[in-house]
Amino acid sequence: MTDRSLIDSRPAGPRFAPWLAKTxxxxxxxxxxxxxxxxxxxxxxxxxxxxLPAKALSAIAAQAILDYPDDCLGYGPTPGLADLRETVAQRFRARGVPAKAENVLITASGTQALDLLGKIFTTSGDTIACEIPSYAGAFDAWRPRNPTYRHLGLREGRDLAARMAGAAFTYMIPNFSNPTGYLVTLEERQKLLAAARVSGTPLVEDDPYGALFYDGEPLPTLLELASKGQENLDDCPIIHLGSLSKQLAPGMRVGWIIAAPETIRMLSTAKQASDMCSNGLAQRMAVKAMQTGLIExxxxxxxxxxxxxxxxxxxxxxxxxxxxxxxxxxxxxxxxxxxxxxxxxxxxxxxxxxxxxxxxxxxxxxxxxxxxxxxxxxxxxxxxxxxxxxxxxxxxxxxxxxxxxxxxxxxxxxxxxxxxx
Amino acid sequence: MTDRSLIDSRPAGPRFAPWLAKTxxxxxxxxxxxxxxxxxxxxxxxxxxxxLPAKALSAIAAQAILDYPDDCLGYGPTPGLADLRETVAQRFRARGVPAKAENVLITASGTQALDLLGKIFTTSGDTIACEIPSYAGAFDAWRPRNPTYRHLGLREGRDLAARMAGAAFTYMIPNFSNPTGYLVTLEERQKLLAAARVSGTPLVEDDPYGALFYDGEPLPTLLELASKGQENLDDCPIIHLGSLSKQLAPGMRVGWIIAAPETIRMLSTAKQASDMCSNGLAQRMAVKAMQTGLIExxxxxxxxxxxxxxxxxxxxxxxxxxxxxxxxxxxxxxxxxxxxxxxxxxxxxxxxxxxxxxxxxxxxxxxxxxxxxxxxxxxxxxxxxxxxxxxxxxxxxxxxxxxxxxxxxxxxxxxxxxxxx
The missing domain is CATH 3.90.1150.10 (Aspartate Aminotransferase, domain 1)
Structure with a gap:
């Protein structure tokens, strides 16, 4: 039995993991x-x-719960509701990407996508290649995995395949990078894709701002470039992230990852370990917002x-x-x-x-x-x-x-x- | 420049983190x-x-978006909406726990709570003490952190403080353990609390089933026992987890962690790295469901x-x-x-x-x-x-x-x- 006289000799409080000191x-x-x-x-x-389209979303929310109570209120599939995965895939197919539902994982926000990528691709000390500076929230998401970083040097004309080689993955925000706002040119996109293929390194294309072009026409995404001449995404080196946060409402916390089926399966295992499944009502609202044209x-x-x-x-x-x-x-x-x-x-x-x-x-x-x-x-x-x-x-x-x-x-x-x- | 002739000598696909092989x-x-x-x-x-109370929640959802569009649809605070943190704290105060909003972190489900605890308390190889068998979803959540496990031996009468000593934390489901259904007795609860105090090890009390007593009166939680004679939770060794999943609707993905303020701050940093903030509408619906008595x-x-x-x-x-x-x-x-x-x-x-x-x-x-x-x-x-x-x-x-x-x-x-x- 424990010696109860020891109870008042208070031991030190909890020990926290070292990464928390670096935030x-x-x-x-x-x-x-x-x-x-x-x-x-x-x-x-x-x-x-x-x-924020509050009136429209209020009506959509109320109807979604009545029409799909189990989807909205019960446990859902870890990779997302089948209808939402298919609806997202359709939107990518309309842009020339041969995506099917099996290529789509629904996430609870872009931040969760970054966390899941860190979980499936990195172990402590692994290298992530990216432009420096890059999104602080991504570095936050990966800090618990203790990675090291390698500057890609895209704008300095570095050998991209050499910079990618050996990295767990490469991270890019081609459309209006956070923080710099830089728009990666079409030629640079083609170089990035070629380098990803040569190096065999997954290339994460984070695209939260792809709908926010103010001057001129949108450029093709890395995923669209990688899709040319492809019948499916089985060998696609691009992992594409998107979300509704900048197009509809960030509080819904609905995002998606488009990737090869094997990568989606690994991400689903990581999501099971992270929150089991996403909020069902938000997913049903997303389907409706996409199908009714509310986003457009x-x-x-x-x-x-x-x-x-x-x-x-x-x-x-x-x-x-x-x-x-x-x-x-x-x-x-x-x-x-x-x-x-x-x-x-x-x-x-x-x-x-x-x-x-x-x-x-x-x-x-x-x-x-x-x-x-x-x-x-x-x-x-x-x-x-x-x-x-x-x-x-x-x-x-x-x-x-x-x-x-x-x-x-x-x-x-x-x-x-x-x-x- | 990259040698483009290399592009077709396809390198191997992505390397996945080793923990994924163990699911x-x-x-x-x-x-x-x-x-x-x-x-x-x-x-x-x-x-x-x-x-699932679909009609009631449909009406609550529609009204919440109209009444609180920014809370429901905009970015929210990482540790949760202030109103929900305070409402949860009130419910614990009604049971004798001196909880304030600063002691509450809102999570996107109990699974996320387990993931966040793994992130703040463990680094690779750390020990977690728990009853074996215990919840498979907890082992899933902690697998990316690569911990080792130590069987606590509560029912075999082991020296609990010795078994807890040196562990990153102890994990228990006192009310109807998953998977065994075992209800930890009052005497055993007191021993667990005393051992947590002696060993200085945080004791995680996972309580998803606390509302599901079918025979007899509920027993006091570890958090309630630890609160006796305390004016606040600053030195509380218990970290208490709860959720709406079994009381209202799992698809809402609303849970909470009650802990000392320092632990809540660390969990908030980990949540920022995991999903930035929870779905706002679900949090507003939770406030309403608690305040109107829908749960009861x-x-x-x-x-x-x-x-x-x-x-x-x-x-x-x-x-x-x-x-x-x-x-x-x-x-x-x-x-x-x-x-x-x-x-x-x-x-x-x-x-x-x-x-x-x-x-x-x-x-x-x-x-x-x-x-x-x-x-x-x-x-x-x-x-x-x-x-x-x-x-x-x-x-x-x-x-x-x-x-x-x-x-x-x-x-x-x-x-x-x-x-x-």
Missing amino acids: NPFTSRNIAAASIPGLINLSGGMPDPSL ECHPRIIALYRARRNALCAAMARHIGDYVRWEVPAGGMFVWGTLLDTTVDVERLVDLGMQAGVLIGPGEPFDPLGIVPPSIRLSFTYCDEAKLDQGMARLAQTFKAMGVQPGARTYPATSPSLTS | NPFTSRNIAAASIPGLINLSGGMPDPSL ECHPRIIALYRARRNALCAAMARHIGDYVRWEVPAGGMFVWGTLLDTTVDVERLVDLGMQAGVLIGPGEPFDPLGIVPPSIRLSFTYCDEAKLDQGMARLAQTFKAMGVQPGARTYPATSPSLTS
Whole structure:
């Protein structure tokens, strides 16, 4: 029997896994931000609330539960409801991708897709190849697996197959990368696909922003390029991720992975180990939203609003912070990436002082696990209206001045493509 | 540049992480089962569809989106909506637990809670202490973290603090363990709590079946015992898991973890890395279901139906398979655990032949990572009506006979508590 006199000699608390010591301060800062009245939040990739089709989704939700109570309220299949897998596959077939339901796994958000990929492809110490900087949330998702990172060097013209070789997988956001907003060119896409085929490395194409082209026609995805001349996806080197978060409503937490059947089976085993199955009602709502054209109905308003805000933010940056930051105008997506002209600026301090001055911006550091990117900031233009975007940049300019940052040589608009809308 | 002539010398496909080789055949078997007409499924822990309150939840869903569009459709806080965290905390305070919102993390199901616990407490090779057999889904959730297991030996009277010492955490299902249906006694609960305090090991109390007492009054949970004389949960060694899956609707995927604030913060970081945030509509529906008493309204029907089915299954077992299996009648939960009298039976073959004969049962092996449990089966009584339960046991008896299994000495009802309802 246990000696009960020992009970009061309290032992130390729980030991937490080492990866938890390496997380970034995003969450705590965002929680603090929520309680600051009047704060202009340019930090997250949040949709404008006015774009959420609440009335339509309310009616869809009510009817879905009555029509499909077991699908909505009971346990569902781990890889997703059969109707939703097939509906997603149809939408890809309409774009020339030979996808069947067996090529589709439904996820509870893009973040879950990243977590599942880490689970099936990596063990501690494995290498992931990607552009640096890249999405901080992906690095968050993979941190519990303790990977190392290798910079791909796409824009520097590196030998991509050599950079991919031996990696557990390669990660890319070809359409308006988070954080840089960069649109990978068609030629670069072809090089990426060829390199994936040569190296035998799975190439993850994360495409949350593929519907958010503001200038010109969408480019073909890596998955579409890989599908040319193929009858199925059995040998496809591309693993394609998408979601409803930017097209309909992020709170639904509905995303998908398109991949070879064997990869989908492994992902399903990982999903069984992660949450057993996704919320059924959200999946039924997704089927209805796809089949009734609600997504296409919402699209023009999203594009018009975000294009105007992209333009407004870039104009406000030129007005207020062009002496401190250079940037490229993104042709789509949600973010403008700014590189500081003065590379000695302490960006964490800039963010903290900006928050005190009433504007929350994102620091570049969480997007750079290798520490190779010059001091940078990420600005989101989707959540705030044009007046707030202007005021936010004015507050940021005040913060630069208060920190005593010396103005650099203005580069705007020399390095930026012209605004085309 | 990459040598494009190499493209057609296809390299091997993706390398998958080693843990994927160790999964059990549950999923593939259940998928195969779904396409067999007339199969009597006693394998999963599924609710009876007639108990899902579809009309009430349809109305709640429609109104929730109209009343709280941002909560339901936008990104939400990672640890859960503030209203739901507070509502859950209130329900625990009503049972004497000094819980505040900061002690509550909302999860997308009990499975996600297990995944998050694995992420924050274990690194490869760490030890988890638990009763063997224990929940196969927990072993699934932890497999990507590659832990080792130590049998606690509660019912054998082992020194619990010694067995817990050095483990990353201890895992228990005190109310109607999955798979055994065992109800941990009050004295055993007190010993477990004392041992957790002595050893300094977090003790995870998984309580999905706490509302499913069919005989007698509920026993206090470990969390309630640990709360005695405490003003807060800061030093609480218990991490308590619950969900709506057995009380309302599993398809909602709403669960919770109650723990010390530091543990909740770590779990929130792990959740950010897993799915960023849970489905917002389901959380709003959960608040409403708790505040309007819908859960309490559903409860008597659930208890009456499942108690009758528990009785029917045990009576059918006595009628048909009492020569082959011994069991204890569980006082609650969803499962009856049967130990084969002939320990030479190949249980995997029994399951496969049973499936061919039209009844799907669960094999014991996935519940036993140490290989120490005698050949066993798990039978769920919640999904099928009484006629099917009887027919299922008749088919299982035929399967035993077809396999040539020799009848053993009947033990029913000698080892079983009397049926009390």
